[in-house]
Amino acid sequence: MKRAHVYLALRYLGLLSILAISIGPFLWQFMTSIKGPNEDVFVPDFIPDDPTFSNYAAVADVVPVWSFALNSLGVASVNVITNCLGAAMAGYALARLKFKGRRFAAVIFASSILVPFEAILISLFLVMRGLNLTNTLTGVVLPGSIAALNVLLLRNAFLALPAEVEEAAVIDGANAWQRFSRLGLPSVKGTLVVVALFSFMFSWDDFLWPLVVLSDQEKYTLTIGLAYLQGTFVQNQRLVAAGTIIAVLPLILLFLLLQKHFFRGVGEGAIKG
């Protein structure tokens, strides 16, 4: 009995130290962001003497951080819609419709997963230039708008549905689109939530592609806006800290609300190997 208590205490000690390592850096950044102009940010004082949110207003004076955030929000929202709808449509066709060329289509998606984004970065930029889409938010969205991984995830979800329901619908004269939108989509809701969350997160967090495709400051998304802020105004850490908190807070809130689905998404995403 005594020994069990010691084990439990040790377990909590371990858990608490990992907790400090995981969220300590975020807290430190937050504390820096609310330190007033008269406080020395280099002194390792955890609690600010005179907490203020003025840095959040001040960061918007040096870079248009709210319009960066709006750009990010727009790109991420469109990315969610195109991924959910486009991947569900393709996944449905692969899983539930019989036709010549199905294997060919599946191979296209499977091989797309194997191509690392970094390897086609430059060549993709040329494609965007050919389409006259460099330096546009459309150009930021397009390459990831229907990720092949999501197509395969949804294909698997549709495959798991029993065939009987749909057979009944066929007899009732429902066409493919009606079966997809009325029977198919509602029954893969769980996977759709995962796809939506991860599409939002990847898009909101993406750095390399917007960095390459965008050049005007007014088109910047939050991630490259922040890198720019750091490069230009590194002398005021309070502002950079406020900017990072603005960038990370929406995702933390989303995560706290929907954490079950995030954990599920890791399990499913890991299959991509």
Place this chain on the structure above:
Amino acid sequence: MTHKPYTPWLFLLPGLVVSLGFVIFPFLNMIVLSFTDASALGGGQFTGVDNFVRMAQDPKFWVAARNSLLYMVCVVPPLVLLPLLIAMLAQKIVPGIGIFRTAFFTPVIASAVVVGLIWTWLLDSRGLVNSVVEALGGARIPFLTDSTLLLVSSMIVTIWRGLGYYMVIYLSALANVPKDLLEAAMVDGAGPVRRFWSVTVPSLRPTMVLIAALSAVNGFRVFSEIYLLSGGSGGPGGASTTLVMLIQSVGRGLTGEVGYASALSLVLFVILLGLLLITLKLNRREDQL
């Protein structure tokens, strides 16, 4: 017939357009361009293997390739081991465990940029870590200004950010470790350490191979962390540049050398594909055992 012959293709059209137009075509084009001297302005003549000869003689390439390789080799062991230990800690349902698991996962959802900026501040020459080092009587450590330490710092950030992600994968694998085997080992008098090595680790081996592969591929592709910690410069004299950073800086902008950048991309792809094949082979041997 339950549908018209063209119906499936209408369903597939948007997805196929994206995959073919923005993945497969650029990929094939990258291979073609890697044998030309194409520039950002277009055009380009077929130059055979000139780009690859140039690469072999380019010290920047060797620095970048070495750094990427080093990065991969150094982040894989901690990323296979540490998340497993954390998962074992977080596996048992004790009061408040949900809060702990949530907190451990938080670094995963933050972008590489946010994480990079947070750590740039922590590891600054006058940042929190150095304040602690100084308070303990040590000298300030040039985490971000020394090219080797910059790589090490970046690896630490990568590892820190991966802990929660791989922990979640381990947690679901741990749930599948056969309970009767653990109990049998306990009956046989095996202590916790013995049970860990003799029962838990062997049944987790496929998961460990998966995580090793994922972290190796991601380690070799590293870009954002090192870019942000070095303020975009790739360290003093570019000595901490990685392969992806090199591709980005060679191929980008109006002066971009698209042909050479494509050749570098092809090398990156071949190495990553090699890693994938090794993993598949390891997994197959796993199945035979």
